[in-house]
Amino acid sequence: MTDDPPRKIIHIDMDCFYAAIEVRDHPELRGKPIAVGGSSGRGVLTTANYEARKFGCRSAMPAFKALRQCPQLIIMPVRFDAYRAESQKIREVFARFTGLIEPLSLDEAYLDVSHWRSSGASVAEEIRAEICEATDLTASAGIATNKLLAKIASDWNKPDGQFEVTSDGVEGFMADLSVRKLWGVGAKTAERLSKAGIETCGDVQKHALTELHRRFGRFGIELYHLSRGQDDRPVQPSRERKSVSNERTYSEDITCFEESVPKLQSLWEELCEDLEKHKDRQIKSAFVKLKFNDFRHTTVERQTAVPAWELYEALLEEGWQRSDARHVRLLGAGVRFQSQEGLSEIEQLTFFEEN
Numbered sequence: 001m002t003d004d005p006p007r008k009i010i011h012i013d014m015d016c017f018y019a020a021i022e023v024r025d026h027p028e029l030r031g032k033p034i035a036v037g038g039s040s041g042r043g044v045l046t047t048a049n050y051e052a053r054k055f056g057c058r059s060a061m062p063a064f065k066a067l068r069q070c071p072q073l074i075i076m077p078v079r080f081d082a083y084r085a086e087s088q089k090i091r092e093v094f095a096r097f098t099g100l101i102e103p104l105s106l107d108e109a110y111l112d113v114s115h116w117r118s119s120g121a122s123v124a125e126e127i128r129a130e131i132c133e134a135t136d137l138t139a140s141a142g143i144a145t146n147k148l149l150a151k152i153a154s155d156w157n158k159p160d161g162q163f164e165v166t167s168d169g170v171e172g173f174m175a176d177l178s179v180r181k182l183w184g185v186g187a188k189t190a191e192r193l194s195k196a197g198i199e200t201c202g203d204v205q206k207h208a209l210t211e212l213h214r215r216f217g218r219f220g221i222e223l224y225h226l227s228r229g230q231d232d233r234p235v236q237p238s239r240e241r242k243s244v245s246n247e248r249t250y251s252e253d254i255t256c257f258e259e260s261v262p263k264l265q266s267l268w269e270e271l272c273e274d275l276e277k278h279k280d281r282q283i284k285s286a287f288v289k290l291k292f293n294d295f296r297h298t299t300v301e302r303q304t305a306v307p308a309w310e311l312y313e314a315l316l317e318e319g320w321q322r323s324d325a326r327h328v329r330l331l332g333a334g335v336r337f338q339s340q341e342g343l344s345e346i347e348q349l350t351f352f353e354e355n
């Protein structure tokens with residue numbers, strides 16, 4: 001989409017990171033089905049190794065269910081201090097290759113290595129070898145000209161492998177790819193697309209840009225480009241967002257709470273869609289903003305990990321109690337995120353690792 005020379009983007013993803021660390025530190029576990037997580041009645045798995053996945057054990061699965069499917073499964077307690085220490089070593093390796101590092105979680109990052117004369121694939125080989133040397137753990141890599149393709153590609157030769165999508169290969173790579181693999185397409189969006197007969201990126205490509213825009217709004221435009229493997233997002237070193245929110249100014253003032261409820265609900269629905277892109281982040285609080293017709297505004301905020309609609313409705317009501325009979329000209333709905341540094345272990349227990 002730009003005339004600049006193609007970028008060299010690498011997506012590095014550690015292989016079953018938490019479980020791999022446990023197996024490394026407890027060699028007697030090698031070759032056995034291992035998971036990391038809470039093993040008590042209500043515990044859930046944070047991650048599972050490949051041996052456990054053969055039995056259908058997955059991250060976010062309740063421990064009792066995993067044990068029913070795989071009675072010999074060994075569930076190790078979570079040791080975030082150890083995982084963070086390894087993550088730090090991995091980031092030090094990245095820093096030897098580039099300053100443009102965008103971490104997505106403890107075990108995943110985008111790197112921009114466009115300034116290297118060697119090919120992206122050979123830089124990726126070197127990075128993976130150095131990670132292995134520093135940590136005795138394996139990593140997989142995806143190499144492409146943008147983040148979208150690199151991230152999808154890192155899954156292709158997992159574990160301990162890498163895959164490069166070349167410019168000529170993009171079309172073939174995208175055609176049969178499920179839309180679920182696209183950045184920003186969560187379960188809810190995938191369902192809407194499926195109702196429109198769209199399952200793969202190839203299906204999206206059959207629709208004109210104007211039609212996608214009409215049917216899916218601004219996301220339709222994004223979808224048009226993403227389905228063709230086009231993605232201009234730069235690798236952003238200081239990626240950490242503190243919040244996500246949507247707000248709207250209304251052409252006519254809103255006079256009462258009841259009138260504002262459906263308006264806030266549609267803002268909340270958009271918010272939930274946007275949050276699909278931030279699944280790696282833990283929500284700290286929910287907030288509702290009201291701007292009154294004297295241009296003063298108020299924000300009502302409550303701590304929560306789940307942005308449930310009922311909570312937003314309650315916050316809205318509380319905001320109206322501060323209105324002093326003023327009308328409302330703007331509404332906003334948002335969430336604030338936990339900082340990714342220094343999370344407590346309890347907070348991180350809901351932070352699942354995918355691969």
Ligand SMILES: [Mg+2]
Nearest residue numbers: 013014107355
């Ligand atoms: Mg991983």
